[in-house]
Each structure stands twice: as structure tokens, then as C-alpha cells.
Amino acid sequence: MSRFTFSVIMLGALLVSFALSTPTPVLAQPPGVEELEAIQRPNYVTDDMLLNADKDPNNWLLYGRDYANTRYSPLNQVNKDNVKKLVPKWSLSFGALEGQDSQAVAYNGVVYVTSSFNKVFAADAQTGKVLWKYERELPADLYPHLCCDVVNRGVALYRDKVYLATLDAHIVALDNMTGKVIWDKPMGDYKYSESFTIMPLALRGKIIFGTSGAEYGVRGWIAAVDAETGEQVWKTYTIPGPGEPGNDTWGGESWKYGGGSAWITGSYDPELNTLYWPVGNPGPDFDRHVRPGDNLYTNTTLALDPDTGKIKFYFQYTPNDPYDYDGVNEVVLADVGGKKVWLHGDRNGHFYSIDRTNGKCNYVVPLGRVNWVKKFGENCRPEMNWPEKDVVYDKVTRDIAPTLDGGKEWHPIAYSPKTQMAYVPTYNFSMDLQALKMDWKRGEWYLGAKVIRLNPGNGALKAFDAATGQLKWMRADSTPSTSGVLATAGGLVFYGNPQGEFMALDDTTGEMLWSFNVGTGIHGNPTTFTAGGRQYVAIVAGAGGGGLWPLHYKEWMKTQSKGGALFVFGLSD
Amino acid sequence: MKSHQKYFTPSCSIAFLVFLSVLVTFSTSKGAEEKSALERIKARGAIVFCADPYNFPFSVDNPGSPGFDIEIANLVAQKLGVRAQFFWIDTGTRGGLGRALRNSILEKKCDTFLGLPTGKEAEEEMEEKGLVLTKPYFGTGFVLMTRETNTAAMDLNSLKGKKIAVEMSTPADWYLFKNGYERSLYRFVPEILEAMDKGEVDVALVWAPMAGSSLKEHPESKAKLVENYVPEPTLRWNLAMAVRKEDQDLKETLSQVLEELSKGGQIKDVLSKYGVPFYPPFPEE
Numbered sequence: 001m002s003r004f005t006f007s008v009i010m011l012g013a014l015l016v017s018f019a020l021s022t023p024t025p026v027l028a029q030p031p032g033v034e035e036l037e038a039i040q041r042p043n044y045v046t047d048d049m050l051l052n053a054d055k056d057p058n059n060w061l062l063y064g065r066d067y068a069n070t071r072y073s074p075l076n077q078v079n080k081d082n083v084k085k086l087v088p089k090w091s092l093s094f095g096a097l098e099g100q101d102s103q104a105v106a107y108n109g110v111v112y113v114t115s116s117f118n119k120v121f122a123a124d125a126q127t128g129k130v131l132w133k134y135e136r137e138l139p140a141d142l143y144p145h146l147c148c149d150v151v152n153r154g155v156a157l158y159r160d161k162v163y164l165a166t167l168d169a170h171i172v173a174l175d176n177m178t179g180k181v182i183w184d185k186p187m188g189d190y191k192y193s194e195s196f197t198i199m200p201l202a203l204r205g206k207i208i209f210g211t212s213g214a215e216y217g218v219r220g221w222i223a224a225v226d227a228e229t230g231e232q233v234w235k236t237y238t239i240p241g242p243g244e245p246g247n248d249t250w251g252g253e254s255w256k257y258g259g260g261s262a263w264i265t266g267s268y269d270p271e272l273n274t275l276y277w278p279v280g281n282p283g284p285d286f287d288r289h290v291r292p293g294d295n296l297y298t299n300t301t302l303a304l305d306p307d308t309g310k311i312k313f314y315f316q317y318t319p320n321d322p323y324d325y326d327g328v329n330e331v332v333l334a335d336v337g338g339k340k341v342w343l344h345g346d347r348n349g350h351f352y353s354i355d356r357t358n359g360k361c362n363y364v365v366p367l368g369r370v371n372w373v374k375k376f377g378e379n380c381r382p383e384m385n386w387p388e389k390d391v392v393y394d395k396v397t398r399d400i401a402p403t404l405d406g407g408k409e410w411h412p413i414a415y416s417p418k419t420q421m422a423y424v425p426t427y428n429f430s431m432d433l434q435a436l437k438m439d440w441k442r443g444e445w446y447l448g449a450k451v452i453r454l455n456p457g458n459g460a461l462k463a464f465d466a467a468t469g470q471l472k473w474m475r476a477d478s479t480p481s482t483s484g485v486l487a488t489a490g491g492l493v494f495y496g497n498p499q500g501e502f503m504a505l506d507d508t509t510g511e512m513l514w515s516f517n518v519g520t521g522i523h524g525n526p527t528t529f530t531a532g533g534r535q536y537v538a539i540v541a542g543a544g545g546g547g548l549w550p551l552h553y554k555e556w557m558k559t560q561s562k563g564g565a566l567f568v569f570g571l572s573d
Numbered sequence: 574m575k576s577h578q579k580y581f582t583p584s585c586s587i588a589f590l591v592f593l594s595v596l597v598t599f600s601t602s603k604g605a606e607e608k609s610a611l612e613r614i615k616a617r618g619a620i621v622f623c624a625d626p627y628n629f630p631f632s633v634d635n636p637g638s639p640g641f642d643i644e645i646a647n648l649v650a651q652k653l654g655v656r657a658q659f660f661w662i663d664t665g666t667r668g669g670l671g672r673a674l675r676n677s678i679l680e681k682k683c684d685t686f687l688g689l690p691t692g693k694e695a696e697e698e699m700e701e702k703g704l705v706l707t708k709p710y711f712g713t714g715f716v717l718m719t720r721e722t723n724t725a726a727m728d729l730n731s732l733k734g735k736k737i738a739v740e741m742s743t744p745a746d747w748y749l750f751k752n753g754y755e756r757s758l759y760r761f762v763p764e765i766l767e768a769m770d771k772g773e774v775d776v777a778l779v780w781a782p783m784a785g786s787s788l789k790e791h792p793e794s795k796a797k798l799v800e801n802y803v804p805e806p807t808l809r810w811n812l813a814m815a816v817r818k819e820d821q822d823l824k825e826t827l828s829q830v831l832e833e834l835s836k837g838g839q840i841k842d843v844l845s846k847y848g849v850p851f852y853p854p855f856p857e858e
Binding site: 283 | 627630631663664665666667670689690692694695741742744746747750757758759760761780782783810
């Protein structure tokens with residue numbers, strides 16, 4: 001072959017290969033369309049999914065699984081007959097101590113969980129392989145401003161992001177596939193003891209959350225921000241200001257230091273388009289005399305317009321509270337006994353059913369031993385057993401039941417529409433209490449209380465008929481019930497205790513069918529979801545947290561240890 | 574040779590053995606008898622102080638400006654001829670001071686706990702826990718702070734009817750409320766300072782250590798503590814150190830050293846570094 005011919009052939013080949021490699025459009029552009037673009041977003045959570053979360057057995061997208069906060073799963077792959085075969089499938093170590101108050105949420109085979117100190121993990125639901133991890137550098141001067149441990153209750157899932165509410169009062173939006181920070185905005189001032197421990201609520205384009213830290217006289221609030229930009233949409237103070245209705249329930253200027261934290265995730269009724277948000281105790285905690293009046297809206301559930309944050313109506317559990325009976329516990333929306341109600345287990349030792357259309361009380365029943373109430377009056381208003389159980393300066397008031405832990409602490413209940421029972425984790429203690437004019441707190445004197453003694457007690461998981469409040473069964477324990485509860489269509493009720501026992505009970509009788517010890521106290525909430533066609537049950541382990549009960553940990557710490565981890569269980573093969 | 578043999582007669586041997594055993598018993602019983610606190614400290618070459626690392630201006634884990642209690646502790650150690658060491662314990666979390674004491678000095682993590690108030694209630698609590706307080710090393714309380722230039726006749730009585738700024742939930746708040754004064758409530762002392770500079774309020778009843786150190790950090794502020802104001806009897810306390818009940822020798826020694834430092838003016842000097850007014854310990858009621 002001559003050199004010329006060779007060159008021609010080579011040139012030809014080059015031209016051909018060039019022609020073949022030139023990209024040609026697969027589809028012809030439709031006429032009149034300027035731009036054609038599509039971005040693939042895996043694990044995208046939509047409003048439709050959240051509004052119908054109760055009908056989605058595979059995922060756990062919201063704090064209480066659905067907007068009603070039922071913590072009920074339609075899954076029955078794991079059931080009464082095979083729960084004995086439940087075994088640990090994987091575990092994830094958080095590398096963090098202190099209280100683990102979180103829960104695993106799951107979408108499409110990816111589990112998202114947080115730990116103390118604001119870490120966030122995303123892991124494969126079947127294998128536990130960590131896909132990404134977010135760690136936050138918290139400011140060194142944060143810790144003096146925190147009252148109650150360094151906990152976090154979990155991330156909200158929405159669209160292509162997960163949302164974390166931080167201890168230093170930021171909301172952080174992370175990419176749900178990579179953990180990259182999309183935006184990070186301060187929402188409060190941690191130097192003034194505004195802090196977040198809450199799992200935010202995603203609702204129709206907004207991320208909604210409330211403050212912690214009433215200990216330091218912070219006037220609490222609930223806010224909604226735009227999910228894409230973090231810009232504030234509305235903000236509602238839990239303590240009304242001058243001129244606002246309810247402000248006159250605070251003598252003098254005491255509304256300024258009202259407290260009223262709002263650190264538990266609210267519930268939403270799409271038909272009534274009402275957002276129910278719980279509010280905590282007033283400050284100062286134990287001296288009701290400097291704040292004469294009912295002290296609205298502390299120890300209250302607020303019914304809000306979700307688009308404007310305006311208060312529609314409310315129900316207050318404990319007016320002018322001297323016991324720190326924090327009314328911040330969650331409300332579970334249920335249609336039961338022919339009524340639309342919310343169910344609520346309160347620190348003040350009672351279980352309530354309240355009409356969620358107008359705030360009228362259906363029934364109130366004791367969760368255990370209670371002695372600070374003489375009786376209930378109009379609309380379940382408590383008539384206080386004073387002076388016998390009043391908290392005073394000049395002496396110790398003995399044996400006040402329940403303690404400020406409750407009743408029921410923040411650990412959430414589960415409601416099963418299958419059994420129509422509400423499953424409530426209870427504490428059963430009494431306290432000897434004296435108000436203090438002078439409590440030496442970090443180099444300064446404050447008004448406070450001396451809890452002289454936490455009298456011996458125990459706990460129980462109790463099942464109440466949701467329509468009537470009648471106690472159906474209980475499972476007593478030598479320790480209080482310190483975890484949230486999960487109820488499933490498989491006829492099971494899951495919960496944990498401070499001894500590390502994670503248990504499954506028969507939802508109709510309370511019989512214990514299975515348990516596994518996770519090696520440290522359980523303070524988080526169990527959840528369940530599927531991946532690869534299999535049902536998993538997850539629980540966060542790790543002792544710690546606020547309240548009086550951890551005072552007992554001193555004994556327990558002699559042989560046990562703190563340590564945070566996530567455990568995921570499945571049926572053995 | 575003969576005397577040597579005589580020395581080790583059987584009876585002497587027995588006597589010698591008895592002597593040895595007595596010696597051994599005596600020395601082991603002396604060892605079982607705990608060294609006193611001071612002896613431990615001297616043997617160690619260091620005295621360990623418990624302090625809150627987040628308690629400015631009292632104590633803070635920051636060598637640059639460690640707080641007046643830390644500086645006083647260093648002076649005490651110097652006087653004792655040993656090094657000063659610190660065990661940090663947060664007193665601000667749930668459980669407060671009680672929990673901090675249980676987890677630090679009562680677990681023998683330190684020899685003494687800095688900066689605790691005296692007074693009937695405080696001492697009862699100390700007693701319950703098996704702790705005792707040294708003699709106090711200075712007095713403090715809630716004092717008047719003002720923007721006014723003429724403070725000559727300023728005492729609380731003269732302020733009836735006037736709005737007095739006060740930090741909420743403090744005994745000053747309660748005192749003003751119970752005695753019929755007009756309160757203007759604020760969350761923290763720095764907020765009161767801001768309000769005063771904005772002209773929102775003219776006079777305040779504030780916690781001296783907090784107010785003094787805040788003013789020191791804001792020399793441009795027009796506010797100042799009223800000179801020569803003596804806190805009301807129920808709004809003033811003395812500060813002392815706590816030791817374990819069985820360490821009486823340490824308590825006596827610390828009391829003595831602190832009195833020397835107080836009388837010698839060194840405590841006043843340290844406090845004024847931080848802007849905190851010095852009151853000699855108030856007479857106990």
C-alpha cells in the first residue's frame with residue numbers, strides 16, 4: 001500500500017470515528033420548547049406522601065409515623081406468632097455518650113437517625129452500612145446555656161433534604177443522599193438559652209419547630225420556615241404579649257419570663273386544617289405566686305392555623321402550675337367513640353381525651369397514683385388539693401404524686417386503631433418538695449425548689465380504651481417506662497426501659513412475647529419500616545437525659561455505662 | 574564473741590521477735606490510719622480545687638482570664654507551698670450544685686470546692702452531704718446599679734414607686750415583688766445593662782459579681798454600681814470553700830489562709846481586677 005493510500009484510509013477512519021462519536025440527540029426537541037431538563041432526585045419526599053403516611057406501610061417519614069402521631073404501623077410481617085424469631089440484624093455505634101432521645105426514620109431503604117451532640121447518620125436499612133455522616137461543631141460556650149442534656153429527637157424528611165434542629169438554635173438542611181449542607185440558618189440565640197432538641201415537622205412547604213429552654217425564663221415560641229430557603233413564614237409566641245388575649249392571665253410583668261417551651265413535634269389534621277402544638281411549663285418553675293393567674297398558654301395544647309400560626313383555640317391541663325407538670329407532651333389524633341379527639345398523657349399524672357374540633361374535654365383519667373387534685377371541674381379544670389399538697393417555702397410538702405417527671409414523661413404513646421387502645425409509658429413515683437427562695441445555680445441565687453426525696457416507685461406500660469379511658473391492661477416494671485411506644489398491625493406493642501430491655505408485648509393482653517437487652521438504658525422511640533421486602537424494627541439505645549429519674553443512674557452506673565447506638569431487628573432466616 | 578552469743582539467747586530472740594511484731598503492727602496500723610488532708614496535700618505537692626468551668630466571673634476554664642475564685646485558689650496554694658490543680662465540674666445542668674457536689678468532692682476528686690455561699694440554708698445542705706464550710710473570704714449580694722450621677726442618698730427605700738430593673742427569678746425579683754416595689758423584669762444582667770444604656774430604665778438591683786464584671790467588659794457604659802451601697806440583710810451572703818467533714822485540719826488551715834488574704838487586701842485586689850465590689854464577710858445572722 002502506498003503511503004498516500006494509507007493516509008487516505010487513516011483520514012477516512014478518523015472522519016468516520018469522529019462522525020460516530022459526535023453526540024446526536026436521542027429525542028427530537030418538541031417544537032416550541034426552549035429548554036428540556038430533568039433532574040433525578042432519589043428519595044424525594046412529597047406532601048402527598050406525608051399526608052398519606054398512615055397508608056404507607058414501608059416507610060416511617062414523620063415523628064409519629066403519620067400526621068396524627070399514632071405511632072401505629074400497618075405492617076404485620078412481624079407478628080405475635082413469629083416475634084420470637086426477632087433477632088438483631090445490625091447496629092450502628094454513634095460514638096457519643098449521654099441521652100439518646102432519637103428515633104430512626106426511614107424512606108426507600110435508607111435509615112436516618114441522629115444522636116446526642118447533633119450527629120446525623122444515614123445508613124442502608126438492610127445492612128447498616130453508613131452512607132453518610134454529618135457532625136456539627138457546637139460552640140464551646142454553648143454548654144452553660146443548656147439545661148437538659150445534649151439530646152436530639154431526629155431529622156425531618158422532606159423533598160430531597162433532611163432537616164436538623166440544633167442545640168445552638170440553628171436549622172440545618174442537608175442533602176438526603178450526600179449529607180452535604182444545603183443551608184444552615186440561626187433561628188434563635190443560644191446565648192439567651194434558646195435551643196432546639198425537637199424533630200421538626202415538614203408540612204406543605206414549611207418546616208415547623210419550637211424552642212426548648214424554659215428553665216432560663218426564655219419566652220417560648222413556635223415557628224414555620226420555608227423548606228427551600230429557611231426564610232421565616234410565621235412565628236407564634238406561646239406566651240401572649242401585652243394586648244393579646246391571655247396576657248391578663250399573668251400578674252404584672254411575669255409574662256415576660258413565662259417559659260412555655262414547645263419542644264415536642266406537633267400533630268396535624270388535614271380535614272380540619274389544624275396544627276396541634278403542645279406547650280410546656282411556666283417559669284419560675286416552682287413559685288406560682290410571682291406569676292398569679294392561669295398563665296396561658298403554659299401546660300397547654302394549642303390549635304393553630306398551619307398557614308399563619310394564629311391560635312384558633314386551646315386546652316390547658318394545669319393552670320398556675322407549682323409542680324413543673326410540663327404540658328409539652330404530644331397529642332395523638334384519633335377518631336374514636338364517634339368523636340374526633342386528641343389523646344394526651346400528661347406529666348400531671350392524667351390521661352385526657354379532648355375534642356379536637358373545639359378543645360372540649362371528653363374525659364380525664366388518672367395514669368397512676370395522683371394526689372395533687374381534689375377533683376376536676378368545668379372542662380376538666382383541676383381543683384388543686386391545697387394547702388395540703390401546695391408547694392411552699394416554709395416547709396417540705398411530702399409525698400406529692402406524681403413527681404415532675406409524671407405521670408408520663410415526654411416519651412410518646414402509641415394508638416392502635418386495630419385495638420382502639422392507647423399504649424402509655426408511665427412513671428409511678430412521688431416526691432417531697434419545698435420551694436426555695438434561694439437556689440445557688442452557677443454562682444448566682446435563683447428561685448427554685450428543693451426536691452428532698454424522690455420516693456421509691458416504679459413504672460408500667462398501660463393500655464387504655466381510647467374511647468372511654470378505661471384501663472385494659474398493664475405491664476408493671478421495677479423501673480419507669482423511659483421509651484416511646486410502637487404499635488403494629490402484627491398485634492405487637494414495642495417499648496424499652498432503663499435496664500436496656502427492648503420488649504414486644506401482645507397488644508390485647510400485655511403479655512410479653514419477646515425481649516432483647518441492648519446493653520444500656522433506652523430513652524428513644526422504636527420505629528418500624530421495610531427494606532428489600534422485609535420488616536425491620538429499630539430502637540435507639542443510650543442512657544441519660546433530664547428529669548429526676550436519671551438521679552437513680554448513680555446506682556446503676558456502678559455496673560452499667562452510657563453509650564449511644566442504633567439497633568435494628570428483623571426476623572431470623 | 575561470748576557477749577555476741579549471749580545477745581542471741583532464746584529468750585532474747587523471743588523478745589526480739591515480739592518487738593518486731595509490735596513494730597510491724599504499729600506501723601501497719603499507722604498506715605491504715607488515713608493521712609490527714611493536709612498531709613495528703615503536702616505529700617502530693619498539690620492541692621486540688623473543684624470549680625465550675627462555665628462560671629464567669631467566679632471560675633472559667635480559660636487560663637487568660639480564669640475568674641477570681643481561680644486566682645484566689647492560686648494564692649491559697651502559694652501560701653500552702655504547693656501547686657494548685659483544678660477539677661472542673663459543671664454546676665448548671667439538671668441536678669445543679671447538689672449533683673455537682675456528689676460527683677466531685679464527695680467522690681474525692683478534689684480537696685475543696687470553691688465559691689459556695691454560707692448561711693443557714695446553705696449550711697444545712699452542706700451538713701446533709703457531709704461537707705463543712707471554711708470561714709468566708711468575702712461578702713457579696715444584690716446591689717444597686719444606676720445611670721444617675723448623684724447617688725448620695727440612694728438606697729432601696731428611696732426608690733419606692735420607681736421602676737427597678739431586676740433579673741427574673743432571682744431573690745431580688747422575689748424581694749421587690751413581696752415588698753411592693755415596681756419591677757422591670759429582664760432575663761439576664763447584660764440585658765439590664767443594655768436597657769440602662771438605652772435609657773429604658775434608670776436603676777437596677779443586680780447580682781454584684783455579674784454586674785461588676787459586665788461593667789468591666791463595657792467601660793463605655795454610663796451605668797455604674799452605687800458606691801458604698803450595702804446590700805439588704807436578706808440579699809447578701811458570704812462566700813466560702815467547702816471541704817469534706819472529716820478534713821477538719823484542712824478546713825482550719827484554709828480558713829486561716831483565707832483570713833490572711835482577706836485582711837492583707839489580696840482578695841480585694843483580685844476582685845477589683847474583675848470589677849467585682851469587695852465587701853468583707855457580713856456578720857452572720
